[in-house]
Amino acid sequence: MAWEKATEAEVAVLVGWLRTAPNPQRRRSVPTTGRPGAINPRTGKPTLAAGYARTTINHALSSVSGFYEYHGPTVAARS
Template sequence: MQESAELRDVTALAVPRVGRVEKTGNPTLPYRLLDADGTEVAAVSEFLRDMLANDDSPTSLRSYAYELLAWFRFLRAVEVAWDRAGRAEARDFALWLKTVKKPPRPRRPDTPPPGSINPVTGKRYIGENYAPRTRRHARAVVRSFYEYHRDMHGRPLLNPFPNAKRVDDRDFRLCR
Protein backbone atom coordinates (compact mmCIF):
# COMPACT_ATOMS: atom_id res chain seq x y z
CA MET A 1 0.00 0.00 0.00
CA GLN A 2 1.53 3.28 -1.10
CA GLU A 3 0.44 6.33 0.88
CA SER A 4 0.76 9.83 -0.44
CA ALA A 5 3.82 11.48 1.00
CA GLU A 6 2.56 15.03 1.29
CA LEU A 7 5.44 17.23 2.32
CA ARG A 8 4.62 19.65 5.09
CA ASP A 9 6.73 22.52 6.27
CA VAL A 10 6.67 21.59 9.93
CA THR A 11 8.66 24.67 10.87
CA ALA A 12 5.77 26.86 9.68
CA LEU A 13 3.07 24.67 11.23
CA ALA A 14 0.92 26.40 13.85
CA VAL A 15 -0.08 23.76 16.39
CA PRO A 16 -2.71 25.29 18.67
CA ARG A 17 -2.44 24.63 22.40
CA VAL A 18 -5.97 23.27 22.67
CA GLY A 19 -7.26 20.47 24.84
CA ARG A 20 -5.84 19.49 28.18
CA VAL A 21 -5.04 16.68 30.57
CA GLU A 22 -7.34 16.68 33.56
CA LYS A 23 -6.91 15.03 36.95
CA THR A 24 -10.20 13.26 37.67
CA GLY A 25 -10.03 12.03 41.26
CA ASN A 26 -11.39 8.73 39.93
CA PRO A 27 -9.22 5.74 40.98
CA THR A 28 -10.10 3.81 37.79
CA LEU A 29 -9.08 6.73 35.55
CA PRO A 30 -6.88 9.23 37.45
CA TYR A 31 -6.24 11.36 34.34
CA ARG A 32 -8.11 11.92 31.13
CA LEU A 33 -7.52 13.79 27.92
CA LEU A 34 -10.00 16.48 26.89
CA ASP A 35 -10.15 17.76 23.31
CA ALA A 36 -10.45 21.38 22.20
CA ASP A 37 -14.18 21.37 23.02
CA GLY A 38 -13.62 19.97 26.52
CA THR A 39 -14.92 16.54 25.50
CA GLU A 40 -13.19 13.44 26.84
CA VAL A 41 -11.22 11.57 24.15
CA ALA A 42 -12.71 8.11 24.64
CA ALA A 43 -9.95 6.26 22.73
CA VAL A 44 -7.32 7.70 25.08
CA SER A 45 -9.39 7.02 28.22
CA GLU A 46 -9.82 3.40 27.19
CA PHE A 47 -6.07 3.09 26.62
CA LEU A 48 -5.24 4.68 29.99
CA ARG A 49 -7.71 2.40 31.81
CA ASP A 50 -5.99 -0.59 30.24
CA MET A 51 -2.61 0.72 31.38
CA LEU A 52 -3.92 1.12 34.92
CA ALA A 53 -5.34 -2.43 34.84
CA ASN A 54 -1.85 -3.60 33.87
CA ASP A 55 -0.42 -1.97 37.02
CA ASP A 56 1.03 1.15 35.44
CA SER A 57 1.26 3.96 37.96
CA PRO A 58 -0.98 7.05 37.86
CA THR A 59 2.12 9.15 37.15
CA SER A 60 2.82 7.02 34.06
CA LEU A 61 -0.78 7.55 32.94
CA ARG A 62 -0.32 11.30 33.38
CA SER A 63 2.90 11.23 31.33
CA TYR A 64 1.25 9.19 28.56
CA ALA A 65 -1.78 11.50 28.54
CA TYR A 66 0.46 14.54 28.00
CA GLU A 67 2.34 12.85 25.15
CA LEU A 68 -0.96 11.92 23.52
CA LEU A 69 -2.18 15.49 24.00
CA ALA A 70 0.77 16.69 21.91
CA TRP A 71 -0.03 14.08 19.24
CA PHE A 72 -3.73 15.01 19.12
CA ARG A 73 -2.85 18.72 18.94
CA PHE A 74 -0.51 18.00 16.05
CA LEU A 75 -3.15 15.94 14.24
CA ARG A 76 -5.66 18.74 14.68
CA ALA A 77 -3.20 21.18 13.10
CA VAL A 78 -2.68 18.92 10.06
CA GLU A 79 -6.41 18.08 9.94
CA VAL A 80 -6.07 14.30 10.22
CA ALA A 81 -8.20 12.11 12.49
CA TRP A 82 -6.21 9.93 14.89
CA ASP A 83 -7.43 6.71 13.27
CA ARG A 84 -6.50 8.00 9.78
CA ALA A 85 -2.93 9.06 10.63
CA GLY A 86 -0.19 7.46 8.57
CA ARG A 87 3.58 7.32 8.35
CA ALA A 88 3.73 10.83 6.85
CA GLU A 89 2.04 12.25 9.97
CA ALA A 90 4.37 10.23 12.21
CA ARG A 91 7.41 11.54 10.34
CA ASP A 92 6.15 15.10 10.45
CA PHE A 93 5.30 14.85 14.15
CA ALA A 94 8.83 13.63 14.88
CA LEU A 95 10.30 16.48 12.84
CA TRP A 96 7.97 19.00 14.46
CA LEU A 97 8.99 17.84 17.96
CA LYS A 98 12.61 18.21 16.91
CA THR A 99 12.19 21.80 15.74
CA VAL A 100 9.50 23.32 17.98
CA LYS A 101 10.43 25.19 21.12
CA LYS A 102 8.96 24.01 24.41
CA PRO A 103 6.32 26.26 25.96
CA PRO A 104 8.13 28.86 28.08
CA ARG A 105 8.01 28.47 31.83
CA PRO A 106 8.21 31.28 34.35
CA ARG A 107 11.86 31.93 35.16
CA ARG A 108 13.64 34.09 37.67
CA PRO A 109 15.51 37.05 36.15
CA ASP A 110 18.87 35.71 37.41
CA THR A 111 18.39 32.26 35.83
CA PRO A 112 20.94 31.38 33.11
CA PRO A 113 19.57 31.11 29.57
CA PRO A 114 18.24 27.70 28.46
CA GLY A 115 20.92 25.43 27.02
CA SER A 116 23.83 27.28 28.63
CA ILE A 117 26.55 25.50 30.59
CA ASN A 118 26.65 25.53 34.38
CA PRO A 119 30.12 26.93 35.23
CA VAL A 120 30.37 24.87 38.43
CA THR A 121 29.18 21.45 37.26
CA GLY A 122 29.93 21.75 33.55
CA LYS A 123 26.46 20.34 32.78
CA ARG A 124 24.10 21.90 30.30
CA TYR A 125 20.91 23.52 31.58
CA ILE A 126 17.67 22.30 30.04
CA GLY A 127 17.34 23.71 26.54
CA GLU A 128 14.51 25.39 24.68
CA ASN A 129 13.81 22.38 22.45
CA TYR A 130 12.68 18.88 23.36
CA ALA A 131 15.55 16.53 24.16
CA PRO A 132 16.06 13.34 22.10
CA ARG A 133 14.96 11.24 25.08
CA THR A 134 11.69 13.18 25.31
CA ARG A 135 11.07 12.80 21.59
CA ARG A 136 11.73 9.04 21.74
CA HIS A 137 9.32 8.77 24.68
CA ALA A 138 6.61 10.61 22.72
CA ARG A 139 6.99 8.25 19.75
CA ALA A 140 6.94 5.18 22.02
CA VAL A 141 3.77 6.38 23.76
CA VAL A 142 1.93 7.02 20.51
CA ARG A 143 3.13 3.69 19.10
CA SER A 144 1.79 1.83 22.17
CA PHE A 145 -1.53 3.70 21.90
CA TYR A 146 -1.96 2.47 18.32
CA GLU A 147 -0.81 -1.06 19.17
CA TYR A 148 -3.41 -1.21 21.94
CA HIS A 149 -6.20 -0.20 19.55
CA ARG A 150 -5.01 -2.62 16.87
CA ASP A 151 -4.93 -5.48 19.40
CA MET A 152 -8.31 -4.65 20.97
CA HIS A 153 -10.31 -3.46 17.97
CA GLY A 154 -8.37 -4.47 14.86
CA ARG A 155 -8.14 -0.84 13.82
CA PRO A 156 -6.50 1.23 12.64
CA LEU A 157 -4.77 -1.25 10.38
CA LEU A 158 -1.60 0.82 10.19
CA ASN A 159 0.40 1.96 13.19
CA PRO A 160 1.92 5.27 12.08
CA PHE A 161 4.88 4.65 14.40
CA PRO A 162 6.39 1.26 13.52
CA ASN A 163 9.00 -0.33 15.73
CA ALA A 164 12.45 1.10 15.16
CA LYS A 165 14.46 -0.90 12.63
CA ARG A 166 17.75 0.56 13.75
CA VAL A 167 20.43 -1.79 15.07
CA ASP A 168 22.38 -0.22 17.87
CA ASP A 169 25.98 -1.02 18.79
CA ARG A 170 24.93 -3.25 21.69
CA ASP A 171 22.92 -5.53 19.33
CA PHE A 172 25.81 -5.55 16.85
CA ARG A 173 28.31 -6.69 19.52
CA LEU A 174 25.96 -9.52 20.53
CA CYS A 175 25.87 -10.80 16.94
CA ARG A 176 29.63 -11.24 16.64
Protein backbone atom coordinates (compact mmCIF):
# COMPACT_ATOMS: atom_id res chain seq x y z
CA MET A 1 0.00 0.00 0.00
CA ALA A 2 1.25 3.47 -0.83
CA TRP A 3 1.92 5.66 2.22
CA GLU A 4 -0.50 8.35 1.05
CA LYS A 5 -3.35 5.81 1.09
CA ALA A 6 -2.90 4.78 4.74
CA THR A 7 -5.94 5.15 7.01
CA GLU A 8 -6.76 4.72 10.68
CA ALA A 9 -7.32 1.03 9.97
CA GLU A 10 -3.63 0.60 9.08
CA VAL A 11 -2.64 2.41 12.27
CA ALA A 12 -4.86 0.04 14.25
CA VAL A 13 -3.17 -2.93 12.58
CA LEU A 14 0.26 -1.51 13.44
CA VAL A 15 -0.69 -0.98 17.08
CA GLY A 16 -2.22 -4.45 17.31
CA TRP A 17 0.92 -6.01 15.87
CA LEU A 18 3.20 -4.06 18.22
CA ARG A 19 1.09 -5.13 21.21
CA THR A 20 1.30 -8.83 20.34
CA ALA A 21 4.65 -9.29 18.56
CA PRO A 22 7.69 -10.53 20.46
CA ASN A 23 10.54 -8.04 20.66
CA PRO A 24 13.63 -9.75 19.18
CA GLN A 25 15.89 -7.63 21.41
CA ARG A 26 14.43 -9.38 24.45
CA ARG A 27 15.18 -12.97 23.49
CA ARG A 28 16.76 -14.79 26.39
CA SER A 29 20.27 -16.03 25.56
CA VAL A 30 20.30 -18.16 28.68
CA PRO A 31 17.13 -20.24 29.01
CA THR A 32 17.55 -20.51 32.80
CA THR A 33 16.87 -16.80 33.32
CA GLY A 34 13.52 -15.86 34.80
CA ARG A 35 10.35 -15.70 32.80
CA PRO A 36 9.18 -12.27 31.61
CA GLY A 37 7.81 -10.26 34.53
CA ALA A 38 9.63 -12.31 37.20
CA ILE A 39 11.52 -10.41 39.89
CA ASN A 40 15.31 -10.36 39.56
CA PRO A 41 16.64 -11.57 42.93
CA ARG A 42 19.77 -9.42 42.66
CA THR A 43 18.20 -6.08 41.67
CA GLY A 44 14.61 -6.50 42.83
CA LYS A 45 13.40 -5.24 39.45
CA PRO A 46 10.92 -7.12 37.26
CA THR A 47 12.29 -8.80 34.15
CA LEU A 48 11.16 -7.06 30.98
CA ALA A 49 8.19 -8.57 29.16
CA ALA A 50 8.78 -10.41 25.89
CA GLY A 51 6.88 -7.85 23.77
CA TYR A 52 7.25 -4.17 22.98
CA ALA A 53 6.91 -1.65 25.82
CA ARG A 54 4.06 0.88 25.83
CA THR A 55 6.60 3.67 25.44
CA THR A 56 7.96 2.03 22.28
CA ILE A 57 4.46 1.76 20.82
CA ASN A 58 3.74 5.40 21.70
CA HIS A 59 7.02 6.46 20.09
CA ALA A 60 6.13 4.59 16.89
CA LEU A 61 2.72 6.30 16.79
CA SER A 62 4.32 9.69 17.40
CA SER A 63 6.77 9.09 14.55
CA VAL A 64 4.01 8.07 12.15
CA SER A 65 1.92 11.06 13.20
CA GLY A 66 4.85 13.43 12.69
CA PHE A 67 5.52 11.98 9.26
CA TYR A 68 1.96 12.59 8.11
CA GLU A 69 1.84 16.01 9.76
CA TYR A 70 4.96 17.03 7.83
CA HIS A 71 3.82 15.61 4.49
CA GLY A 72 0.32 16.99 4.83
CA PRO A 73 -3.08 15.41 5.27
CA THR A 74 -4.01 13.02 2.53
CA VAL A 75 -7.25 11.74 4.04
CA ALA A 76 -10.26 13.97 4.59
CA ALA A 77 -10.93 14.67 8.25
CA ARG A 78 -13.93 13.08 9.89
CA SER A 79 -16.95 15.29 10.25
